[in-house]
Amino acid sequence: MQALETDWTDVEKNVAQTAFNKAYERELTGLMQAVRESSNQIEKPDDLWRLHDLLSAKRHEIDGKYDYRYPALMFVFAGLVKEGWLSIDELNGLQSNKVAKILALSRM
Amino acid sequence: MQALETDWTDVEKNVAQTAFNKAYERELTGLMQAVRESSNQIEKPDDLWRLHDLLSAKRHEIDGKYDYRYPALMFVFAGLVKEGWLSIDELNGLQSNKVAKILALSRM
Numbered sequence A, B: 001m002q003a004l005e006t007d008w009t010d011v012e013k014n015v016a017q018t019a020f021n022k023a024y025e026r027e028l029t030g031l032m033q034a035v036r037e038s039s040n041q042i043e044k045p046d047d048l049w050r051l052h053d054l055l056s057a058k059r060h061e062i063d064g065k066y067d068y069r070y071p072a073l074m075f076v077f078a079g080l081v082k083e084g085w086l087s088i089d090e091l092n093g094l095q096s097n098k099v100a101k102i103l104a105l106s107r108m
Helices: A010-040 A045-065 A070-083 A096-106 B010-040 B045-065 B070-083 B096-106
Strands: none
Touching (some): A070 A096, B045 B070
16 A cells, blocks of 8 residues: 555656645644634633643644655545545546545545 | 741731732733734744744743742742742731742842
8 A cells, every 4th residue: 555755756746745735734724723713712821721732732643644755645645635634636646546545545 | 948838827828829829820911912912923834833832831831830839939939029920029928037038039
């Protein structure tokens, strides 16, 4: 299931990098918006620590999730499709067997 | 220099608890305001992680600083006076030797 870097053509690498960046930007834009809204509702210390907990969890999750290494990339994309940060159509340009695998993984 | 719980009269305990709470409330109110302002200026992921770093550092610092145990309390008050979260006048009601020690420590 793993695909080495040599299994990705230059065209595929461009598609993959663009899709990866797009998902990252979407997720981060959403998080930035949530943090701004949550911050404006801070009224007591517990609200502050709850925001800190949220940021700690999200930073850890995002650091782990956005791992642009070719052997992991199909799993990464499957996760992003599953979570809704990426549409499978945005992977058009990848070889069809890769897209099929990503789609199958995203439904597991 | 340490004062055990038995060295604090009931009146002193009340004064100490009130002063301690007041300093905590001031520092947290300032931090909540800073976080609200900083959140409204978040434009890119780095801003988000900088806010997270600030909250991590402040939470750690505040957890360590606001230690209401009698043997540590004069050091705690000295630190709060030094940092400006508490005025020495707000410790009126403590025995004068305690106030003098706190003042001396706050100037070290």
